[in-house]
Amino acid sequence: MNIAIIGTRGIPNYYGGFEQFAAYLSAAMVASGHQVTVYCAHHHPWQQSTWKGVQLVHCYDPRVLGTAGQFIYDLQCIRHARRCHYDVILQLGYTSSSVWGWLLPRRKSVVTTNMDGLEWKRSKYPALVQRFLRVAERLAVRTSDHLVADSPGIQNYLRNKYDKEAVFIPYGASVFDQPDVRVPEKYGLVPFQYHLLIARMEPENNIETILDGAGERPFLVIGDTHNKFGRRMKAKYAHQPHIRFLEGIYDQQVLNNLRYFSRLYFHGHSVGGTNPSLLEAMASQALIVAHNNIFNRAVLGENGFYFRNARDVETLIKTVSRTEEQHHIDACVARIQEQYTHARIVQQYLQHFESILAARRGVKLLSFSR
Known part of the structure; x- marks a missing residue:
């Protein structure tokens, strides 16, 4: 053809x-x-x-x-x-x-x-x-x-x-199973001791909601901030040094490693269908907290956690332990291998x-x- x-x-x-x-x-x-x-x-x-x-x-x-x-x-x-x-x-x-x-x-x-x-x-x-x-x-x-x-x-x-x-x-998505601890260390991060968000800087991706509940642990935000909303986000959280904006990163190996070594991965997309970044987070063995909507639930199912507002984000950050939720991560990997290769x-x-x-x-x- x-x-x-x-x-x-x-x-x-x-x-x-x-x-x-x-x-x-x-x-x-x-x-x-x-x-x-x-x-x-x-x-x-x-x-x-x-x-x-x-x-x-x-x-x-x-x-x-x-x-x-x-x-x-x-x-x-x-x-x-x-x-x-x-x-x-x-x-x-x-x-x-x-x-x-x-x-x-x-x-x-x-x-x-x-x-x-x-x-x-x-x-x-x-x-x-x-x-x-x-x-x-x-x-x-x-x-x-x-x-x-x-x-x-x-x-x-x-x-x-x-x-x-x-x-x-x-x-x-492709299952990522060759992590390199040097990648998060390059960014001054301790493995499994930081939270992560990867998204375009757009309101419907619930970036502000997530960051309003971000707590005190290091929180990485990856996405190009050179638009009006992105600039506003950087300005709003400039007084919170634990929230770091890394701009756009397009090296898949770097992204996969940052997802893999995150404590919680936040997915705020709310109006799309099956979002590629959610599949990549599942394939990277991240523990996922997603915005509660039919599109994300259709992909993630019960293999993660959901939020509707900043209070939910704050509560999940305080209560969810990655070490106790390995079954969610394993289920996500199995779902990728069965349905989304x-x-x-x-x-x-x-x-x-x-x-x-x-x-x-x-x-x-x-x-x-x-």
């Missing part, structure tokens, strides 16, 4: 979850004998035309324009894809691309869209933007041939809201692509026979 992936800033990952997902999915599909192209922003740090056998197309992304620049970037990617002959175009998300959905080359390619989370519920957006995102969601459903939901919650939402079926395929997810996507191409060929043959 000849497959294209659009909707990310590019690979290898220097940004977030979709980029991390696109990296492992594309490389694995190339290793399976398929031709894969990933669209990247022109300013992406990796400027070569290939990465691990994946073809890279760099398109103009005027990031100086902020959000408006994302719309221009998505348009450039779709315009390029129209000139190509891909069998399948996998679109990751729809926030700034669905307005151009009518330009997707659906006569030449089958377009399947991973609908991500409920973008219009993100509290960082003002009311006008939230209304636009509702429209964008509807446009994405209308201009896609097929939909992918990364959680049962999103799958049910799409069925109930739009009467349209989506195939459920989550993200994947990279190999399993890649195979599910390939089966999805093969089935939708077979369905299209069947429709064409039926039309020809008539």
